[in-house]
Amino acid sequence: MRESFPAAQFVDTRQQTEAAEFGIWIFLSTEILFFGGLFLLYSAYRYNFPIGFSAAARRTDIVIGTSNTAILLTSSFAVAWAVAAVAEGQRRLVTLLLGAAVLLGVAFLGLKGLEYSKEFREHLVPGIDFAFPDPHAAGSELFFIFYFIATSLHAVHVIIGIIALAIMAWRVERGDLTARYHNPLMVTGLYWHFVDVIWIFLFALIYLPGRSGP
Amino acid sequence: MSAPRPPRALTGAWLALLALLGLTVTLAYQPLGALNGPLAFTIATIKALVVGIVFMELRQRRPLAIAAAAVGVCWLFVLLWLASTDFTRRTIIHADVRLATSDIRARP
Numbered sequence: 001m002r003e004s005f006p007a008a009q010f011v012d013t014r015q016q017t018e019a020a021e022f023g024i025w026i027f028l029s030t031e032i033l034f035f036g037g038l039f040l041l042y043s044a045y046r047y048n049f050p051i052g053f054s055a056a057a058r059r060t061d062i063v064i065g066t067s068n069t070a071i072l073l074t075s076s077f078a079v080a081w082a083v084a085a086v087a088e089g090q091r092r093l094v095t096l097l098l099g100a101a102v103l104l105g106v107a108f109l110g111l112k113g114l115e116y117s118k119e120f121r122e123h124l125v126p127g128i129d130f131a132f133p134d135p136h137a138a139g140s141e142l143f144f145i146f147y148f149i150a151t152s153l154h155a156v157h158v159i160i161g162i163i164a165l166a167i168m169a170w171r172v173e174r175g176d177l178t179a180r181y182h183n184p185l186m187v188t189g190l191y192w193h194f195v196d197v198i199w200i201f202l203f204a205l206i207y208l209p210g211r212s213g214p
Numbered sequence: 215m216s217a218p219r220p221p222r223a224l225t226g227a228w229l230a231l232l233a234l235l236g237l238t239v240t241l242a243y244q245p246l247g248a249l250n251g252p253l254a255f256t257i258a259t260i261k262a263l264v265v266g267i268v269f270m271e272l273r274q275r276r277p278l279a280i281a282a283a284a285v286g287v288c289w290l291f292v293l294l295w296l297a298s299t300d301f302t303r304r305t306i307i308h309a310d311v312r313l314a315t316s317d318i319r320a321r322p
Contacts, residue, residue, distance in 0.1 A: 029286030077228035204258035
């Protein structure tokens with residue numbers, strides 16, 4: 001069913017759009033602090049175990065990590081283009097772009113799963129099967145605890161984003177979201193870009209340290 | 215009908231992001247010592263700003279939305295800053311405690 005625009009509680013369409021925009025930014029601010037706790041944990045342990053962290057970071061798969069970063073950046077580009085295109089009423093193009101973003105999100109999760117299975121085979125999963133041939137294994141184990149918590153929480157966000165983008169594609173196709181009213185797509189797009197930004201920092205913290213070392 | 219083209223700003227931002235990704239991976243393999251970490255963080259911040267300003271359209275949002283975004287980042291820095299005063303000094307505090315304890319034990 002097409003929503004009435006503006007909804008009853010708003011004076012006009014502009015006020016409704018501004019409320020949606022403000023609401024999602026407040027939500028994203030809370031998300032910054034949600035991931036902020038993890039970044040704090042990382043900072044504290046990396047400060048105390050710099051060698052163990054570098055040794056562990058070298059064991060992550062830089063090819064999968066870099067590919068996944070490129071995939072998320074490209075999906076963000078597709079979503080940003082979709083938001084621009086919906087404002088011009090290009091319904092078919094918007095559906096295609098959102099579909100492409102969904103597929104890229106699924107590819108990201110697929111590669112992440114491949115990486116997890118590789119780490120499991122290499123005995124890098126703390127609490128289940130962890131063996132690290134290094135005198136700094138304690139720090140390395142802490143790194144991998146952070147790695148699995150942070151990347152799995154991020155993956156949950158990616159899954160939610162994929163579902164939301166798929167719903168948006170369906171709603172655009174149905175004609176619910178138009179050039180005049182597309183607040184849900186704008187809000188979903190902002191969420192997807194935020195998930196991308198979090199990954200940009202996770203990539204720098206997880207895959208890059210210790211690469212130039214022995 | 216001509217093929218649809220993305221807005222130029224979006225294409226530029228996407229290509230810049232991929233270039234920055236290539237740059238940060240290349241730099242990670244250079245033996246720059248203590249500079250490797252800060253460089254990776256700086257490039258990540260630039261990438262996040264590009265996504266924020268262009269893809270998330272912060273450049274054309276109202277001040278209220280920009281303030282809401284900035285507040286989250288601001289509180290994150292407060293969290294990291296205050297907490298870092300603990301974990302960066304903790305070893306020294308432990309050493310002081312040990313010293314103080316040994317002083318007490320040494321007393322006749």
